[in-house]
Amino acid sequence: xxxxxxxxxxxxxxxxxxxxxxxxxxxxxxxxxxxxxxxxxxxxxxxxxxxxxxxxxxxxxxxxxxxxxxxxxxxxxxxxxxxxxxxxxxxxxxxxxxxxxxxxxxxxxxxxxx
Numbered sequence: 001x002x003x004x005x006x007x008x009x010x011x012x013x014x015x016x017x018x019x020x021x022x023x024x025x026x027x028x029x030x031x032x033x034x035x036x037x038x039x040x041x042x043x044x045x046x047x048x049x050x051x052x053x054x055x056x057x058x059x060x061x062x063x064x065x066x067x068x069x070x071x072x073x074x075x076x077x078x079x080x081x082x083x084x085x086x087x088x089x090x091x092x093x094x095x096x097x098x099x100x101x102x103x104x105x106x107x108x109x110x111x112x113x114x
Contacts, residue, residue: 003030012038021047024094035105041065043096049089054105056084063099067092 002015015027015038023045028037035054041063049068058065059081067074067082069090076082084090086106 002028005032021045033107037103037105039101039103041092041094041099041101043094043098045098046093047091049091051087051089052105053086054107055086056106057104058082058084059102059104061100061102063094063097065092065094065099065101 002010010029012027015029017025017027017040020026020039023042024047025040026037028035030036058067058076060076060078062078064078065076067076067090069082069084070088074082
């Protein structure tokens with residue numbers, strides 16, 4: 001995880017990715033106002049239902065992610081994004097061959113923990 005207080009170019013391939021859920025690896029960049037995490041999902045990986053107070057935007061860069069957002073199924077494909085207001089329950093499942101997403105969150109006092 002990288003915390004920034006000055007402008008900086010980020011190359012995701014140079015960041016350290018850690019396994020945050022089985023088959024899901026993330027690298028995070030944190031600023032005083034935003035948190036951005038690039039997730040690499042393995043085939044058939046999933047994220048259990050959860051919620052957080054921060055607003056979230058998830059953009060699918062590769063593959064397909066099947067979300068359940070506030071009880072409703074939402075499939076996102078490459079190039080699509082979802083906006084999730086803070087407090088919205090959501091989960092995700094990723095079919096083969098996997099996916100990559102960029103998630104951006106509004107202000108957090110500290111970056112998320114694995």
